[in-house]
Amino acid sequence: MKVLLAMSGGVDSSVAGALLRERGHEVVGVTMKLWGGDSDTGCCSVSDVDDARRVAQQLEIDHVVFNFGDDFDRHVVDAYVSDHARGVTPNPCIECNRHLKFDRLLARADQLGFDAVATGHYARIGRRGGRYTLERGVDADKDQSYVVHMLDQAVLARTLFPVGELAKADVRRLAARYGLRTASKPDSQDVCFITSTGGREAFLGDRIPVRPGRVVDRAGAELGRVPAVELVTVGQRRNIGLPGGGPKRYVVDVDVAAATVTVGDESELLIGATRVERLTWVDEPESGEVLVQCSAHGASSRAVVEPTARDELSVGWLRPRRRIAPGQSVVFYDLADRRVLGGGVAVT
Amino acid sequence: MPFTYLDHAATTPVRPSAVEAMLPFFSERFANPSGAHRFARDARRAIDEARDQVADVLGVRPGEVVFTGCGSESDNMVIAGVPGVPVCPAVEHHAVLHPVERRGGRVVGVDATGHVDLGALAAALDGDVGLVSVMAVNNEVGTVTDLAAVSAMVRERAPGAVLHTDAVQAACWLDLRRIAPLVDAMSLSAHKFGGPKGVGVLTVRDGVRVEPLISGGGQERERRSGTHNVAGIVALAVALVETDAERDRENVRLAVLRDRLVDGLRSRIDGVIETVPRDRKVAGAAHVCLDGIESEALLFLLDEAEVCASAASACASGAMEPSHVLAAMGVDRRTAAGALRMSLGHTTSEADVDRAVDVVADAVTRLRARPRSLS
Numbered sequence: 001m002k003v004l005l006a007m008s009g010g011v012d013s014s015v016a017g018a019l020l021r022e023r024g025h026e027v028v029g030v031t032m033k034l035w036g037g038d039s040d041t042g043c044c045s046v047s048d049v050d051d052a053r054r055v056a057q058q059l060e061i062d063h064v065v066f067n068f069g070d071d072f073d074r075h076v077v078d079a080y081v082s083d084h085a086r087g088v089t090p091n092p093c094i095e096c097n098r099h100l101k102f103d104r105l106l107a108r109a110d111q112l113g114f115d116a117v118a119t120g121h122y123a124r125i126g127r128r129g130g131r132y133t134l135e136r137g138v139d140a141d142k143d144q145s146y147v148v149h150m151l152d153q154a155v156l157a158r159t160l161f162p163v164g165e166l167a168k169a170d171v172r173r174l175a176a177r178y179g180l181r182t183a184s185k186p187d188s189q190d191v192c193f194i195t196s197t198g199g200r201e202a203f204l205g206d207r208i209p210v211r212p213g214r215v216v217d218r219a220g221a222e223l224g225r226v227p228a229v230e231l232v233t234v235g236q237r238r239n240i241g242l243p244g245g246g247p248k249r250y251v252v253d254v255d256v257a258a259a260t261v262t263v264g265d266e267s268e269l270l271i272g273a274t275r276v277e278r279l280t281w282v283d284e285p286e287s288g289e290v291l292v293q294c295s296a297h298g299a300s301s302r303a304v305v306e307p308t309a310r311d312e313l314s315v316g317w318l319r320p321r322r323r324i325a326p327g328q329s330v331v332f333y334d335l336a337d338r339r340v341l342g343g344g345v346a347v348t
Numbered sequence: 349m350p351f352t353y354l355d356h357a358a359t360t361p362v363r364p365s366a367v368e369a370m371l372p373f374f375s376e377r378f379a380n381p382s383g384a385h386r387f388a389r390d391a392r393r394a395i396d397e398a399r400d401q402v403a404d405v406l407g408v409r410p411g412e413v414v415f416t417g418c419g420s421e422s423d424n425m426v427i428a429g430v431p432g433v434p435v436c437p438a439v440e441h442h443a444v445l446h447p448v449e450r451r452g453g454r455v456v457g458v459d460a461t462g463h464v465d466l467g468a469l470a471a472a473l474d475g476d477v478g479l480v481s482v483m484a485v486n487n488e489v490g491t492v493t494d495l496a497a498v499s500a501m502v503r504e505r506a507p508g509a510v511l512h513t514d515a516v517q518a519a520c521w522l523d524l525r526r527i528a529p530l531v532d533a534m535s536l537s538a539h540k541f542g543g544p545k546g547v548g549v550l551t552v553r554d555g556v557r558v559e560p561l562i563s564g565g566g567q568e569r570e571r572r573s574g575t576h577n578v579a580g581i582v583a584l585a586v587a588l589v590e591t592d593a594e595r596d597r598e599n600v601r602l603a604v605l606r607d608r609l610v611d612g613l614r615s616r617i618d619g620v621i622e623t624v625p626r627d628r629k630v631a632g633a634a635h636v637c638l639d640g641i642e643s644e645a646l647l648f649l650l651d652e653a654e655v656c657a658s659a660a661s662a663c664a665s666g667a668m669e670p671s672h673v674l675a676a677m678g679v680d681r682r683t684a685a686g687a688l689r690m691s692l693g694h695t696t697s698e699a700d701v702d703r704a705v706d707v708v709a710d711a712v713t714r715l716r717a718r719p720r721s722l723s
């Protein structure tokens with residue numbers, strides 16, 4: 001097959017390239033230039049592009065750079081800023097996968113005559129009754145099926161995850177055995193366009209007016225203050241301007257318009273159901289009992305999924321659980337907790 | 349499969365005569381020309397003769413020729429080395445634009461063909477201006493500047509200012525003897541006319557003071573220190589003399605091929621926008637904007653078919669950046685996204701052009717048949 005491999009300059013996509021070569025595929029590496037601003041690491045710093053190019057040279061594959069900066073700004077950065085501005089907690093890595101890697105890049109690959117796009121994600125694509133399945137990666141600690149849950153049959157048919165069958169330790173061992181220069185490069189962390197020095201505050205503060213907020217209890221009594229109400233997330237417990245030593249308090253509501261954060265004890269966070277929209281399905285829409293995961297590395301919980309409207313459903317939790325911050329991705333797995341069924345974005 | 353090179357504005361294939369001229373200086377004639385022995389004198393003589401040859405082609409005095417490390421160095425040297433406010437048009441090469449901006453200079457607009465807007469230039473000129481830098485030929489779209497008009501305006505409005513031209517893209521196309529009298533300083537780069545990379549020229553008219561960018565051993569009459577790149581300097585001169593001798597013939601030959609290339613494309617596909625009219629640009633420039641196309645995707649397919657061309661300039665990561673030249677010309681971002689720069693030169697043949705027409709037309713047709721995004 002002729003495969004376009006997305007190379008971030010990290011060890012996972014490097015090893016993915018080596019494996020594809022070993023399997024006899026014709027491979028071209030591509031690094032997407034996504035973010036033009038400051039960055040600690042991530043996919044687009046010049047040194048990461050250098051690493052990707054040097055690995056491609058080691059693998060004896062061609063390497064190109066595609067500038068998708070405009071699309072990244074529109075679909076990921078602008079969305080990140082506007083979500084925060086309305087008190088929603090976005091997941092930019094998922095939006096990048098949805099709009100950049102598995103849309104823009106895949107379309108580009110089609111244009112250029114590639115049969116498939118490959119990435120270094122820890123997830124597996126299988127076949128079941130003539131249909132494609134999306135499954136958790138072999139390495140439970142590194143599993144990234146949550147962040148690629150939006151892939152459908154058409155995309156899965158043209159996608160390869162070569163390291164999904166491996167444990168991270170094996171990937172590093174393979175990288176060392178192949179002599180890849182990225183073998184001991186640390187994993188990338190956090191959002192690529194947020195720097196460790198400035199953080200989210202500085203990033204948002206440059207783009208929208210962030211406002212200090214009051215922290216109140218249910219009765220409306222002020223307990224403290226936060227510097228930026230746009231950055232507070234439902235369920236948050238730390239950094240909400242409360243003195244230590246008191247009872248455990250959680251953010252139970254964020255009202256950006258009123259610049260008010262309401263806190264309460266854990267029981268006030270507990271809910272029986274969650275509304276989810278912007279649905280995607282790996283295959284056909286599902287309903288009934290499933291396992292649901294609500295953060296990249298969180299555990300999954302049992303729930304019953306029931307469609308409530310077009311492109312909207314209700315997740316009824318078997319046991320009450322803490323509220324899910326609006327904007328977070330909610331991903332459905334089969335009861336074996338192995339196969340992704342689909343997902344969406346939490347509303348309330 | 350034949351290999352089709354249409355990227356002469358990026359760099360030109362090195363002329364065999366230039367390669368041959370260099371070789372002795374990598375072996376028996378290795379000496380440092382600044383030394384005090386016979387081997388040094390031999391190398392020194394090679395540089396002196398090269399300087400005479402260059403001066404002859406440029407119509408300047410040998411003492412007005414400063415050998416530098418590249419065209420960018422020449423540009424930077426003159427912009428950093430002259431006091432007062434620098435001024436340049438917005439379509440200059442970044443080697444001019446960035447140093448001018450860094451010095452807090454004035455950047456003036458251009459017309460739709462990429463030619464400096466003379467009204468805007470006039471408005472930017474006053475007694476504070478120390479240097480005006482206007483390129484002779486634009487590196488992306490090939491527009492030729494009316495340097496006589498620019499020169500007359502600068503002399504009238506800012507008589508104290510140094511007038512510099514980045515002529516890096518001009519050597520193959522324009523008689524440099526006609527440019528030199530119009531300006532005080534001119535930059536050239538050997539690899540744009542069949543010489544090697546890593547050697548350039550800055551001419552500095554006698555009486556004009558340009559502070560050195562690199563100080564040290566005092567080479568080039570204290571204007572550019574650093575041990576001479578003897579092989580490069582000798583090869584630069586050989587390539588420049590050859591280019592000068594062939595220029596008239598090549599201008600005629602390549603204009604025919606350029607027309608054949610662009611007309612061929614227009615006959616095969618729709619939506620070929622010729623960025624600059626042919627009578628306003630050099631014969632080797634075939635810059636077009638292809639409607640509905642993304643340059644990166646097109647260049648990938650051309651590369652796969654072994655056709656070498658380019659779009660705009662690449663940033664440090666290698667990604668294509670939107671062209672500042674097209675933006676300054678008022679080309680909208682969507683049209684500019686489909687830019688394709690094919691540039692012809694001394695090795696270009698009719699077969700190259702015919703093959704490029706086929707490959708580009710096929711690639712454009714294919715890209716237009718598929719969406720740029722799935723959603």
